Amino acid sequence: MKENEMLGEKIGEGKGKVTSQRVLPNPGGGPKMETTFQSSGTLLGVSETETGTYTATARPDGSLFGEGQGITMSSGGDVLTWTGQGVGTIKKDGAVSYRGAVYCQTASAKWAPLNSLAVLFEFEVDAQGNAKGQYFEWK
Numbered sequence: 001m002k003e004n005e006m007l008g009e010k011i012g013e014g015k016g017k018v019t020s021q022r023v024l025p026n027p028g029g030g031p032k033m034e035t036t037f038q039s040s041g042t043l044l045g046v047s048e049t050e051t052g053t054y055t056a057t058a059r060p061d062g063s064l065f066g067e068g069q070g071i072t073m074s075s076g077g078d079v080l081t082w083t084g085q086g087v088g089t090i091k092k093d094g095a096v097s098y099r100g101a102v103y104c105q106t107a108s109a110k111w112a113p114l115n116s117l118a119v120l121f122e123f124e125v126d127a128q129g130n131a132k133g134q135y136f137e138w139k
Contacts, residue, residue, distance in 0.1 A: 005139065006138060007120065008136055008137035010134060011135050012042055012044065012135040014039040014048070014132065015132045016037050016040060016131045017129055017130060018036070019037060024055065026057060031057070034054070034055050035055075035125075036051070039052075039131060041133075043114075044114070048073060048078075050071070050072040051071055052070025052082075054069075056088060063088065064090065064098070066087070067085045068084060069083045074110070078110055078111060084103065086098045086121065087100060094126075094127030095124065095126045095127055096124070096125045097122075097124050099120075100121055103118060117137050117138065119138070120138050121133055122136075
């Protein structure tokens with residue numbers, strides 16, 4: 001199997017904005033920040049809006065470890081929740097770039113295939129708090 005065969009089809013994307021941030025206590029660890037974002041886009045061809053919150057902890061090498069959770073809703077009433085983890089890097093201009101995986105739970109027939117997938121993500125936030133994400137199935 002070739003290395004690039006693990007990444008499956010693109011199953012969604014979204015754009016949005018960071019809505020709040022706060023620094024959290026992290027005794028004995030690196031700086032820790034909580035970030036909440038809201039976005040809209042598509043997931044498995046269904047228009048959706050999403051709200052998510054994640055914490056990012058700075059590691060000694062300057063990278064970030066993040067973990068979070070969120071809720072995704074369609075205009076038709078479909079609801080999906082997710083939890084995930086990823087690693088990130090801070091760019092020179094203050095932007096942050098994350099890569100990781102989320103795990104979904106839903107009763108929606110439209111999104112039910114996601115219950116048994118690891119969904120890989122690429123998530124970018126610029127210095128002004130504009131966010132964009134892409135989501136892929138992991139074969």
